[in-house]
Amino acid sequence: MPAMTNRIPCSAERLNLLVPQMIQSIAQAAAFRVARQYVMEKRVRISDANDSRILSTLIGNAGLYEQQIHLKDGHLVSACSCSVPEEPLCRHSIAVLLEYHRWAGHQESSPSSTQPESPSRPQTHHSNKPSPPALQSSVADITLSEILKLVEWLQPAMKAIEKEQPLPPSPTDEAGGVSAWILAIKSLDDRRRETEDVLVTLEAELRDRNAYAARLTQQLQASMAELKTAQAVSRNFEREVNTYRATLAKLGELTSEVAQYDEQIRTAAREILEKGSHFDKVAMSCREVAETLHASVKTTPQP
Numbered sequence: 001m002p003a004m005t006n007r008i009p010c011s012a013e014r015l016n017l018l019v020p021q022m023i024q025s026i027a028q029a030a031a032f033r034v035a036r037q038y039v040m041e042k043r044v045r046i047s048d049a050n051d052s053r054i055l056s057t058l059i060g061n062a063g064l065y066e067q068q069i070h071l072k073d074g075h076l077v078s079a080c081s082c083s084v085p086e087e088p089l090c091r092h093s094i095a096v097l098l099e100y101h102r103w104a105g106h107q108e109s110s111p112s113s114t115q116p117e118s119p120s121r122p123q124t125h126h127s128n129k130p131s132p133p134a135l136q137s138s139v140a141d142i143t144l145s146e147i148l149k150l151v152e153w154l155q156p157a158m159k160a161i162e163k164e165q166p167l168p169p170s171p172t173d174e175a176g177g178v179s180a181w182i183l184a185i186k187s188l189d190d191r192r193r194e195t196e197d198v199l200v201t202l203e204a205e206l207r208d209r210n211a212y213a214a215r216l217t218q219q220l221q222a223s224m225a226e227l228k229t230a231q232a233v234s235r236n237f238e239r240e241v242n243t244y245r246a247t248l249a250k251l252g253e254l255t256s257e258v259a260q261y262d263e264q265i266r267t268a269a270r271e272i273l274e275k276g277s278h279f280d281k282v283a284m285s286c287r288e289v290a291e292t293l294h295a296s297v298k299t300t301p302q303p
């Protein structure tokens, strides 16, 4: 079942009028690049085609995809079983159109040959000719000698996979049939390698993260040690402050004692002053008595 279907307005009346430049002008650059690579690697297999319709399969990087492309009511309708979100055509549909154009051009330049030269040539017929039954399965193309080549290739290939070495080269250059299977095996092996690479990357990341976590733990421990030191310093400081407070309290007591003494001294001074004035009075009285006595002595008649 095709997963992606696209309808593109298209004025071409026959599919072979869709030249690569036109396809390139509407396709995403990256998709077109990959598609051209697929064509070069002969991964496209056109199983049935005429002027307005192509049925095909393609060996992609993640498996085999089916395409149905046709011209209808002024539209190019393409459907592919992939889920690659490329608009308006996925890389696989582009590759099929490129391969179809290449093949159609070849057909026109040698009109005498209507039979495909090799299994890679699509079993194609134009609509103005009677249609022979379409080739339904690639198995029909495979000869016994190819099967033997495949079996021969499989043994070193299995060993290579076991030892994680690169797969041996394909024993046949012809596309389709056995070489399609070999391509599929190679594609699976590539994916396994990619997965391993991802695993290695993830492991390296995990190691980095663990190292980072260890560094963080060390920093945390250092911070905690600093905190403990700071707490000890703070406790010492608190003790000192308490000592100062006690000293200040004593100083306050001493000050009030000094004030009391001061008051006592003032009182004593006042008392002394009072006593002084009393003595003055006594002295005055004494003087008066003396003067009186003196006067009385003078007035007394001399014998």
Ligand SMILES: [Zn+2]
Residues within 6 Å of the ligand: 065, 080, 081, 082, 083, 084, 090, 091, 092, 093
């Ligand atoms: Zn596709």
